[in-house]
Amino acid sequence: MGIFAHRQVMTHTGSGRLVKSTIRSLRILEYVEEQGSVRLTDVASEFDIGHSTAHNHLVTLEHEGVLVRRDGRYSLGMKFLKHGVSATQSIPYIEVIRRNVLELAERLELEIEFLVEEHGRVVSVIDTGYKFTKYPTADSNLNVGTFYPMGCTASGKAILAAMSESDVEEVLDEWGLPESTQYSITSREVLSEELEQVRERGYSSAKQEIVEGFDNIGVVITGPDGTIIGAITVGWPSYHFETSVPHQIVDQLLHTKEAIEAEMQTTEA
Incomplete structure (x- = not known):
């Protein structure tokens, strides 16, 4: 399990409850940014999650245009430039x-x-x-x-x-x-x-x-x-x-x- 998985996550704020799956997706984006590009197995290992769960996060982020996949590796998409x-x-x-x-x-x-x-x-x-x-x-x-x-x-x-x-x-x-x-x-x-x-x-x-x-x-x-x-x-x-x-x-x-x-x-x- 890597440092991104260990980052403390508050599940409550003064205005409501935080969604853990959304936080994990954002942590994955931070991990991809730091690494430059990652494979599915890298994400599964870093966050100590199953391959199917890692795959679900990655394909969702790819579908939304914030990740791109080339030769089996995921990297940040240019959609972030617009943001x-x-x-x-x-x-x-x-x-x-x-x-x-x-x-x-x-x-x-x-x-x-x-x-x-x-x-x-x-x-x-x-x-x-x-x-x-x-x-x-x-x-x-x-x-x-x-x-x-x-x-x-x-x-x-x-x-x-x-x-x-x-x-x-x-x-x-x-x-x-x-x-x-x-x-x-x-x-x-x-x-x-x-x-x-x-x-x-x-x-x-x-x-x-x-x-x-x-x-x-x-x-x-x-x-x-x-x-x-x-x-x-x-x-x-x-x-x-x-x-x-x-x-x-x-x-x-x-x-x-x-x-x-x-x-x-x-x-x-």
Whole structure:
């Protein structure tokens, strides 16, 4: 039995009972995503279920277009691409944000990312990667769709700093403060002090807290009614700046935040 089968499943929520078979199908999709492609026997072994049960899940998911089968192996279908695009387009002012993110990336020649909070974590929605950067060790991989804990990311800290105290506690109660690297914040008291600093200076920072060798700073983006929409971050390899972050980068990020929020005032969501 694999790790996906061992993931804790709550069968009740405050609003009703969860359907275990649906949860298992979703776990199977996660397993397929992680593996790239799987055989029926892989699923049966991973979830400790009979071949007929594994087959029923797989053919149902294939019938619904979320899995495709080639040469006896199942992989994710392109239907997820449509779902992802639809989810992205549902974010208020996403085109305003996208345009400004790309413009900022071109000006700074650094990685710019836009992330939103969902169920107590942040997820990458727009990531310029290192398309606009000049440093030779640049990695071209994009992080779109990747979820991160909030307490050790610049985006998460920027959003947490804009949340109410009760909402922050709810996030921490659900997800805690995982130690992603040796530099991650694992104390609520330390995080609380840092969030206060974020509120005072207007931007957040994370130095090697989510990935060793990578630093970034971030700002929260709020709508005209004060609703938190997401956060924009600027990131770079830790060696890129020997001491503190150049004030020009901070200024450019803050300017982009102001430009986006000003344009929102005259644009429909």
